[in-house]
């Protein structure tokens with residue numbers, strides 16, 4: 329899929345009847361009858377792969393992350409983990425460290441459930457709600473079924489939202505939430521979309537404890553892909569952002585990233601992701617008109 333096709337797909341999704349609301353498996357249009365979960369949701373097998381090697385070094389015995397990781401690795405279904413093991417470990421650590429202050433996790437951009445598999449286990453352990461939001465309902469369906477098989481009973485605390493974060497906030501989903509949400513973003517990487525996501529964060533800031541943003545180290549050879557996640561965050565929160573780096577940081581540029589059509593590469597010494605606590609940051613751009 330090229331960038332033009334991707335943008336067309338996003339326009340179609342925004343016009344869908346389910347966009348901007350919670351959905352069940354029955355609402356997910358691509359639902360087919362097949363024992364192969366990828367086929368059932370029309371997802372090419374090449375999209376999935378076994379988890380990344382190398383996570384074992386990060387596994388202090390008896391840590392929550394080690395337990396979660398062991399459960400995921402012994403599960404038979406294919407997965408795709410698009411973040412580094414360290415990024416997932418840092419998310420899990422944050423949730424455990426802020427135990428009692430975070431009551432709900434909102435994950436925006438689930439793909440095949442790489443992060444969701446960790447977040448759902450943390451949600452179960454810590455008694456949190458988990459809302460999964462994605463613009464593509466096939467990924468929501470796949471991830472949800474995978475979670476149900478990995479964690480029977482997760483239907484008690486997991487809900488699916490078809491949409492992006494601005495539509496989640498516009499649908500007043502934050503308003504009915506307990507204060508203290510943690511939002512994990514790994515959704516669109518395009519500058520205007522990330523600005524719209526961050527503006528929505530500012531709108532809902534009263535309900536948000538903290539957020540993690542993935543791929544702050546990415547750029548693309550194709551300028552029209554507009555991959556500037558870190559700059560978009562700064563456009564809204566200012567250049568004096570107070571954050572913690574999460575995930576990996578590599579000394580040199582990396583180009584072997586499995587998303588060929590927009591030719592991404594990582595910036596040397598830039599963090600894979602960042603974690604912001606809202607109480608420590610100020611929104612510098614918060615327009616009154618509705619966005620996106």
Ligand SMILES: C[S@@+](CC[C@H](N)C(=O)[O-])C[C@H]1O[C@@H](n2cnc3c(N)ncnc32)[C@H](O)[C@@H]1O
Nearest residue numbers: 409410437439442443462463464492514515516
């Ligand atoms: C990089 S993948 C997420 C990978 C996943 N977090 C993991 O751990 O493997 C990006 C996901 O974001 C979704 N997406 C793209 N644009 C979006 C948007 N504006 N809002 C919500 N989801 C979006 C895509 O459908 C895809 O599922």
